Amino acid sequence: QKEVEQNSGPLSVPEGAIASLNCTYSDRGSQSFFWYRQYSGKSPELIMSIYSNGDKEDGRFTAQLNKASQYVSLLIRDSQPSDSATYLCAVNDLSGGGADGLTFGKGTHLIIQP
Amino acid sequence: GAVVSQHPSRVICKSGTSVKIECRSLDFQATTMFWYRQFPKQSLMLMATSNEGSKATYEQGVEKDKFLINHASLTLSTLTVTSAHPEDSSFYICSARGWETQYFGPGTRLLVL
Numbered sequence: 059q060k061e062v063e064q065n066s067g068p069l070s071v072p073e074g075a076i077a078s079l080n081c082t083y084s085d086r087g088s089q090s091f092f093w094y095r096q097y098s099g100k101s102p103e104l105i106m107s108i109y110s111n112g113d114k115e116d117g118r119f120t121a122q123l124n125k126a127s128q129y130v131s132l133l134i135r136d137s138q139p140s141d142s143a144t145y146l147c148a149v150n151d152l153s154g155g156g157a158d159g160l161t162f163g164k165g166t167h168l169i170i171q172p
Numbered sequence: 173g174a175v176v177s178q179h180p181s182r183v184i185c186k187s188g189t190s191v192k193i194e195c196r197s198l199d200f201q202a203t204t205m206f207w208y209r210q211f212p213k214q215s216l217m218l219m220a221t222s223n224e225g226s227k228a229t230y231e232q233g234v235e236k237d238k239f240l241i242n243h244a245s246l247t248l249s250t251l252t253v254t255s256a257h258p259e260d261s262s263f264y265i266c267s268a269r270g271w272e273t274q275y276f277g278p279g280t281r282l283l284v285l
Binding site: 090092094099100101102103104107146159160161162163164165 | 206208214215216217218221231265267273274275276277278279281
């Protein structure tokens with residue numbers, strides 16, 4: 059049984075600061091990793107994808123992957139109130155993403171304080 | 173690009189009735205679509221994988237006779253909740269496989285009275 063673990067929070071961060079979200083996964087065969095943002099009552103939207111060890115930056119977002127530690131993180135720089143949402147970590151075990159259903163963590167509720 | 177729609181967005185039905193939810197990929201063809209369910213304050217749980225032209229693959233614990241999935245074309249998958257009961261009330265979300273990841277529909281909120 060694949061498992062994806064996240065701290066449910068809430069994680070409260072002042073506006074303008076860096077928000078750091080963490081995720082661990084149990085299946086060493088996992089090859090594709092995603093961060094989704096979900097606003098209350100809405101479906102998830104893709105924020106970042108990462109497939110290899112190291113950092114991947116996209117605007118204010120940086121995803122970090124460490125396969126040896128089975129750890130994925132998401133950093134949000136210059137946090138804005140509109141970043142307040144639940145962030146879902148998701149993994150699957152086939153390279154290239156999307157070929158198999160994703161396994162989601164329970165999500166971390168992020169609150170950006172103005 | 174990569175837009176996925178769902179219909180209806182919200183449905184209320186009586187216990188014992190059946191409800192059909194449609195999932196469409198609007199600007200790309202999706203040979204594989206996925207159906208998820210999310211209860212309040214819980215994460216998304218994969219229910220089944222829908223493959224065009226073949227039978228769906230259900231996750232452990234999901235009743236295939238209760239949740240009927242049809243993927244008749246490359247742009248449409250349907251989920252029918254048969255003989256719905258109050259415990260089936262949930263947020264049902266479909267996704268379609270794209271080249272990099274899955275693209276989610278807006279979800280259907282089902283309330284069974």
